[in-house]
Amino acid sequence: MSALTETTMPETTLSADAVLFETLLRVGDSALILGHRVSEWCGHAPTLEEDIAQANVALDLIGQATLWLGLAAEVEGAGRDADALAFRRDAGGFRNLLLAEQPNRDFAVTVMRQFLFDAWHAELLAGLAASTDPRVAEIAAKARKEVAYHLDRSETLVIGLGDGTPESHARMQAALTRLWPFTGEPFRGDATDAAAAEAGIAPDPAALEPGWRARVEAVLAEATLTLPDTARFRSGGRSGVHGEALGLLLAEMQFLQRAYPDATW
Amino acid sequence: MSSEWPLWEVFIRGQHGLNHRHVGSLHAPSAEMAIQNARDVYTRRNEGVSIWVVRSNDITASAPSDKGPLFEPSNAKVYRHPTFFDIPDDVGHM
């Protein structure tokens, strides 16, 4: 096993806490990394209204990440807290979806990434709200309301820009084509997911796909966008194998904690 | 082509069951997006439970020059105010 994936537990040794810890990282890291990406727009969005709205999405996601990672640290019981998990892990320790770490590029990629993510996130949180672990259910219940709004908004934008001008249509179609290969990963489970589903902690990833697919197809049709026929094969984020972009994101995000390890902020 | 989004006036009803109140304005391409933008711009501090938006161009306002005829006559109708009536203290609270 390579150093990058060394924290992935061998199937046979998964304790209940290890499963829960890993599950929480997967949810929390995706929220954190996408929230970070969205926050990069602050001060640079196409209108003031959109600038404010994007910041709200970023605030919701980073707030959710704080709760998920806080609980993960508590479950881990190794004296770390949410900040230690966010700012002191290297890329190989992150469990976010590759979709979440994709760079903003233009507003089309940002909006499309958000929509594809939100549609999955809403399904996931509905499942987590029914978790057998009340701490998980509680965080999910709060996050679910926020994400329902994110999805409303990203749908409106995908439809408006897909079915807007020829340029906005072309940009949205290009964004969809670029991101489509990353949309299989959220539904591809592994031993951790199976154990989490078995314990009733989290839904089975594959079970989320029909709801996601129905929503995505309906919205993209209304947006006059065409589903790419490329394979949705890219994965690795949930086991710690990321793209180059995540390392750069973390170099920026973790700079102060790394440069001044003894400081409190 | 001018793509400037139209201006909307935003009215919000707060937590305490009072009337919708004008809170400001914003730009949006459609009523649906005006509602969403209003939620993001004007309820960041938990200010509201209901939002109305209306195109600024659709508001008909009274002219300032009519201020006298429109509003001054009601000054004379002092009997509409409770303090107009003198009720003896012995009657108690009314």
Next chain:
Amino acid sequence: MYAQMVTSEGGKARDEMTPEECAFQDRIDRGERIEPKDWMPEGYRKTLIRQIGQHAHSEVVGQLPEGNWITRAPTLERKQILLAKVQDEAGHGLYLYSAAETLGVSRDELTEMLLAGKMKYSSIFNYPTLTWADIGAVGWLVDGAAIMNQVPLQRTSYGPYARAMVRICKEESFHQRQGYSIMMTMARGTADQKAMAQDALNRFWYPSLMMFGPSDKDSVHSAQSMAWKIKINTNDELRQKFVDQTVPQARFLGLEIPDPDLVWNEEKGGYDFSQPDWSEFYEVLKGNGPCNAERMEARIEAWEDGAWVREGLMAHAEKRAAAHAAE
């Protein structure tokens, strides 16, 4: 301040005024609010557009130096606080543009004037944020200076401007505190952190004093703006108040104001202090400050890169409206 050196149009003596102008000035003197549809002198309208526009531009450009650290904020909580704060600045820009729009100018027109260099924004945002302590210093000093100006503007004569300021002041109340909270943590932290805090104060002290603008006790523009109650205090009054308020706060932090001539003056009940280098101020206003080019580039890029988004959503809304009308 956020609206520095606004040129005021008008400045007539009472015996030169038309009867309408006299009546208008009487309303202001009585403390009445002027509302959008009311008659107003053209000079009042133009001066207000310039001032409110400059104020709005300052909020929006002001997102950039602080936004520079959102992705590097050191904890999840600090990140959320800073993001919320910079988001508020966007909101304040929006409220102010809305107030200006009641005077018959559109937000896009104002934006285009800013991007063409025909309108200004506050000089302070042309200084770089080099360390995390700068985020503390900006909140503490820059927002502190802004509040000095904005609180009295809640009583300004133009209704929509005054109402925008009320909302802004209410929301601003946490901004200065979050800056000071960062400074406290840094000043009590490691030697490195304390050095960063002192360095931030050193670099932001004089630019903060410049925010109030040069002395305007003899300025005809200021006199007219004060007669119209769109400017409430002189620049020197506000600067003095700012220094008097800030010096004890710096001492509490154990930091030193970078002014060897700073001394308490018992007679005037305030500090004597050194003036900033006003030639630097004029250079920054002319566009030669440390970050003028970068700030304008960032705004121009956002505007140009966002054009297809604004057009796309508008085109979609028009299609929908047309389809709805055809039903």
